[in-house]
Amino acid sequence: MVKKIISSLFIWLFSFSILLMLVLIPIDTVFEEGPGGMFLGATYDYQVSNHLANIKAFLVYIFDQGGLGTDGMGNPLIFEIVAVFWRSMKIFMPAILIGFFVGIIKGVFDYGMRRSKGKALGQPLTIGLLSVPDIVVIILIQFTVLFLQAQNIVDINLYGHDRLDNVLMNVLYLSIYPVMFIANITFKVLETEQGMNYVRTARSKGIPQVKVLYIHMLKNGTPKILSYANTMILYAMSNLFIVEVFTEYRGAAFYMYHTLGSATSFYVGNLIPANTISQIGYIFLFTFIILMANMASAIARSAVSVEGDER
Amino acid sequence: MNRTLLTGLLMTGMLLCILITGPYLPFVDETLEKHLLLRDEDNALLVPPHPPSADFLLGTDRKGVDLLSKLIVGTRETFYIIGVIVILRLVLALFISIGAFYLKSVRLVMNVWNSAFSFMPTIFIILILLAVPGVMFSDYRSFWVLAIVSLVEVGRLAIIFYHTLHDQQKKGYMEAAIANGGTRWGLFKNYYWQSLKREILVSSAMESGRVMFMLVQLGVIGIYVNQQFMSQLDHSYRAVDVSNSWPVLLSNLRQDVYSAQWIPLFALFSMTFAIISFYVLADGFKKRQAIKTRSNSW
Numbered sequence A: 001m002v003k004k005i006i007s008s009l010f011i012w013l014f015s016f017s018i019l020l021m022l023v024l025i026p027i028d029t030v031f032e033e034g035p036g037g038m039f040l041g042a043t044y045d046y047q048v049s050n051h052l053a054n055i056k057a058f059l060v061y062i063f064d065q066g067g068l069g070t071d072g073m074g075n076p077l078i079f080e081i082v083a084v085f086w087r088s089m090k091i092f093m094p095a096i097l098i099g100f101f102v103g104i105i106k107g108v109f110d111y112g113m114r115r116s117k118g119k120a121l122g123q124p125l126t127i128g129l130l131s132v133p134d135i136v137v138i139i140l141i142q143f144t145v146l147f148l149q150a151q152n153i154v155d156i157n158l159y160g161h162d163r164l165d166n167v168l169m170n171v172l173y174l175s176i177y178p179v180m181f182i183a184n185i186t187f188k189v190l191e192t193e194q195g196m197n198y199v200r201t202a203r204s205k206g207i208p209q210v211k212v213l214y215i216h217m218l219k220n221g222t223p224k225i226l227s228y229a230n231t232m233i234l235y236a237m238s239n240l241f242i243v244e245v246f247t248e249y250r251g252a253a254f255y256m257y258h259t260l261g262s263a264t265s266f267y268v269g270n271l272i273p274a275n276t277i278s279q280i281g282y283i284f285l286f287t288f289i290i291l292m293a294n295m296a297s298a299i300a301r302s303a304v305s306v307e308g309d310e311r
Numbered sequence B: 001m002n003r004t005l006l007t008g009l010l011m012t013g014m015l016l017c018i019l020i021t022g023p024y025l026p027f028v029d030e031t032l033e034k035h036l037l038l039r040d041e042d043n044a045l046l047v048p049p050h051p052p053s054a055d056f057l058l059g060t061d062r063k064g065v066d067l068l069s070k071l072i073v074g075t076r077e078t079f080y081i082i083g084v085i086v087i088l089r090l091v092l093a094l095f096i097s098i099g100a101f102y103l104k105s106v107r108l109v110m111n112v113w114n115s116a117f118s119f120m121p122t123i124f125i126i127l128i129l130l131a132v133p134g135v136m137f138s139d140y141r142s143f144w145v146l147a148i149v150s151l152v153e154v155g156r157l158a159i160i161f162y163h164t165l166h167d168q169q170k171k172g173y174m175e176a177a178i179a180n181g182g183t184r185w186g187l188f189k190n191y192y193w194q195s196l197k198r199e200i201l202v203s204s205a206m207e208s209g210r211v212m213f214m215l216v217q218l219g220v221i222g223i224y225v226n227q228q229f230m231s232q233l234d235h236s237y238r239a240v241d242v243s244n245s246w247p248v249l250l251s252n253l254r255q256d257v258y259s260a261q262w263i264p265l266f267a268l269f270s271m272t273f274a275i276i277s278f279y280v281l282a283d284g285f286k287k288r289q290a291i292k293t294r295s296n297s298w
Helices: A002-023 A048-065 A077-113 A117-121 A123-131 A134-150 A164-193 A197-204 A209-226 A229-247 A252-259 A276-306 B003-024 B067-102 B104-117 B122-130 B141-151 B154-170 B172-179 B184-220 B246-250 B253-259 B262-297
Strands: A029-033 A039-044 A265-267 B227-231 B236-241
Touching (some): A002 A048, A002 A276, A002 B122, A048 A276, A077 A117, A077 A123, A077 A164, A077 A209, A077 A229, A117 A123, A134 A229, A134 B184, A164 A209, A164 A229, A197 A209, A209 A276, A229 A252, A229 A276, A229 B122, A229 B184, A252 A276, B003 B067, B067 B154, B067 B262, B104 B154, B122 B141, B154 B172, B172 B184, B184 B246, B184 B262, B246 B262, B253 B262
Antiparallel strands (some): B227 B236
C-alpha cells in the first residue's frame, strides 16, 4: 500500500512536469502579413532553447517570488487562485459525494429491481443515462426550467456563479455522471457478490434478504466500489470543464479555459498568450485532487486484496 | 444472432444508409441553400433561425439552412471524423499492445504513459495541445486535431488489447499449442491474433461511441475539427467553423437554449442516436462472443 502511494506520488510529479512543459511551450510565431495587416498565414518557430529558457525563467520566478507571485494589483496570486478553485470545489465535491451515496443507493435499487416488472427503471436506465452525453441531460433540465419559468412556477438563475441557484444547478449537472457510474459499478459488484460462498451460507441460514444485501454483500463490495474513485473523478473533472464553461460558472475550470492561450482567436503579429502562472496554479490544484483520489483508490484496492478476493 | 446485435446492426445500418444515400433523397437540399429572409402570409419579414414548419421539417439553423438537410449531409463528415480517429487509435493501440506483450521495455512505456494520463483529464490535455501555435496554424490542423483526440486515449485501448493477449496466454490450450512446437509467429497468427480480432470488433464499435461522445463535449466548449480564421471588426482573427459535421451545430448552444431550441435538440438527438447505436452494436458483439466462446469451450 505504501509502495502504491509512493508510486502514485512519483507518477503525479511526472505528469505534472509534462503538463508544465506543455504549458511553457514557446509561442514564437512568424506571421505573414498582406496589405493592411491582412492575415496570410503563420509559421510556428519552435526552438528547444526557447522552451528551456521558458522553463528556466519560470523556475527562477517561482524561487524569486517564493510562490506564484502577485497579480497586476499587487495581491498575491495564490489567494485568487485558491479562492477560484474553492468555488469549483463547492460544486465538484458535493457532486462526487452525491455520486457515491446516491450512486450506491441507485445501484442497490437496480439490483433489487432486476427481476421485477419495473426493471426498466433500474439498470437499463442507469446504462442509458451513462451513455448519453451529460450535455443532453443538462439541456433537457434547462428546457424544463425555462418551461416552468414561463409558467411562473419556478425562478432559477441558469447562468453565472454568484447565486445559490447556480451552485445547486451545477451540482445537479455534475452529479449525474458520477451517480450513474457508481450505480453501475455497485450493480456489477452485487452481481458478483451474490455467487460468493458466504452469501449462499448466510441465505441458507435464513438471514433476511435485506440483511444479507447490506451486511454480506454491500459491505464487502464497498472497497471495490471505492477503487473506481479515480476513474470517476477523472471523468467528473472533464465534465467540470464543460459545465463551468457552458454555464459561465466562474470557477477554476472556467478561468483555466479562458486564460489558456486562445486557440481560436489572435491578432496578426500578436498571439493571445496564456496566463501561464495561474494556469500552472490551476493545473497543480486539479492534478492534486486526482492524486488524492488515486491514493484513496489505492488504499481501497489494497483493502480489497487483503480480504482475499483474487482479481 | 442475438437481439442486441440485431438492434445495433439495424441502428448503425440506418445511419450508414443516410450516410450513403441521404444527400440524394428528394426532400434533402444537397446545396444547403441559406434562406436568409423569408416572408410570412402577411408579408412580414422573418429572419433565421426559422422554427420547424412545413417547408423546414426540423427548422433551420442560424444561417437559414434547412436543419434536416444539414444533419443528413453532415452525416458523412461526422462519420469520416469518427472513422479517422477510431482507425488511428486502433492501429496505434494494436502496435503498442503487441509490442508490450512481447517486449518488457514497451510494456513499461505503456504503463507509464497510461498512469501519466490518468492524472490529466482528457479535455485538459486536448485544450492545452490545441493552443500550441504549431498546431493552431498548421496547414494540417484538422489532421492534428484528429491525431490529438485519438492519441489521448490510445493508452487506455492499448491496455485493453494487452489484457486480451494476456488472458489468451493464460488459456489452458495454449500450453498444448506450445508443446506441439508452435512457433512464435504461428502462435501469434493462430491464437493471439484470433482473440485480438474479436476484441478489435468490439472495440471499434465501442470507441466510435466514445469518440462521438468526446466530439459532443468538445463541440460544447467550441473546439471543432475544421476551422478557418476569419477577420473580425477589431482587427483580430477568429476561428470560424467551416464544416457541416454535427458538433458544429452546438456552437451557439447557450443562445439556442433560449431562442432556437430545435437546433440543439435535433443536433443532440442525432449525436445521441449515433452514440447509442455504437454502444448497442458493441454490446451485441460482446454477447455474440460470449455465446461463441462458451460453445467453443464445451
